[in-house]
Amino acid sequence: MLLLTCPYCGVEGEETEFHNGGEAHLKRVGDGSSDADFTAYMFERKNPRGIVFERWRHVYGCGKWFHAARCAVTLEVFGTYSAQTSEPPADLIAKIRAKRPEWEATP
Amino acid sequence: MSDLLSFSEIDGSGEVLVAMQRRVPMVTLKAEPTKPTRAAIKRALGTPVPAPRTIANGVAWMAPDEWLIMVPEGQTPQAVIGRLTAEIKAPMLAVDVSDARAVFTLKGNKAREVLAKGAPVDLSPTAFTPGDFRRTRLGQVAVAFWMEAEDEITLVCFASLKQFMFDWLVNAAQKSSLPAFL
Numbered sequence A: 001m002l003l004l005t006c007p008y009c010g011v012e013g014e015e016t017e018f019h020n021g022g023e024a025h026l027k028r029v030g031d032g033s034s035d036a037d038f039t040a041y042m043f044e045r046k047n048p049r050g051i052v053f054e055r056w057r058h059v060y061g062c063g064k065w066f067h068a069a070r071c072a073v074t075l076e077v078f079g080t081y082s083a084q085t086s087e088p089p090a091d092l093i094a095k096i097r098a099k100r101p102e103w104e105a106t107p
Numbered sequence B: 001m002s003d004l005l006s007f008s009e010i011d012g013s014g015e016v017l018v019a020m021q022r023r024v025p026m027v028t029l030k031a032e033p034t035k036p037t038r039a040a041i042k043r044a045l046g047t048p049v050p051a052p053r054t055i056a057n058g059v060a061w062m063a064p065d066e067w068l069i070m071v072p073e074g075q076t077p078q079a080v081i082g083r084l085t086a087e088i089k090a091p092m093l094a095v096d097v098s099d100a101r102a103v104f105t106l107k108g109n110k111a112r113e114v115l116a117k118g119a120p121v122d123l124s125p126t127a128f129t130p131g132d133f134r135r136t137r138l139g140q141v142a143v144a145f146w147m148e149a150e151d152e153i154t155l156v157c158f159a160s161l162k163q164f165m166f167d168w169l170v171n172a173a174q175k176s177s178l179p180a181f182l
């Protein structure tokens, strides 16, 4: 079971109060892109065994989308952060590196 | 608790009284919570916007940019919407949602226990107190609830689910089924 803290309303909620929105920080491609780029954007996901960055929605609460960083193996949640960003905040990355020195962000 | 005539359905067979309120006039307001907008809301309603996750003077915090306003007795939703629209000088939306919501009263010393059966929320007396406001789920229904007093809870859900919600609450309030964990 995951306990996530919604960065918008501050509620520490249990997983079923939220909805998972898949991998975070995807770079959208659209008109004019190559088929290969569009395929990658549409279908290809990193799905690492370890640290994942995801989109979540506080669907039974304030309704806001946000981001979460967690470990897909242990379900440890490292932090949640605003949806209005295209990359994880530096302090969160530092926190993950401190806890998981062996972690290498998948390109 | 309001007078009995304000309820459309009451069930007292369980350990906690479950009652469905008749139409409760309420307005939903959405706007960016800037300082001028919060001041404008205060002018329009005569009460400051509540702190996050609380309800005060009939105004509930639904989200950083959303509030649920219980229309004060003797006023109409249209009048409240009119004042909000006149005062707020920014993009905003105020809608009469009286017919879109169902409101329930749970009355009894173990009212917390009824909610605790279906909501993933810490409802112990130290964690959730009168004045706190929580949006969550109860069973599979999106709800919001708050405590009027230690033995009285008000719960709001979408009107389309009101009979299901009433039956759910009556079932959850059955005698000898509330464990008194809280």
Ligand SMILES: [Zn+2]
Residues within 6 Å of the ligand: A006, A007, A008, A009, A010, A011, A058, A061, A062, A063, A064
């Ligand atoms: Zn939230």
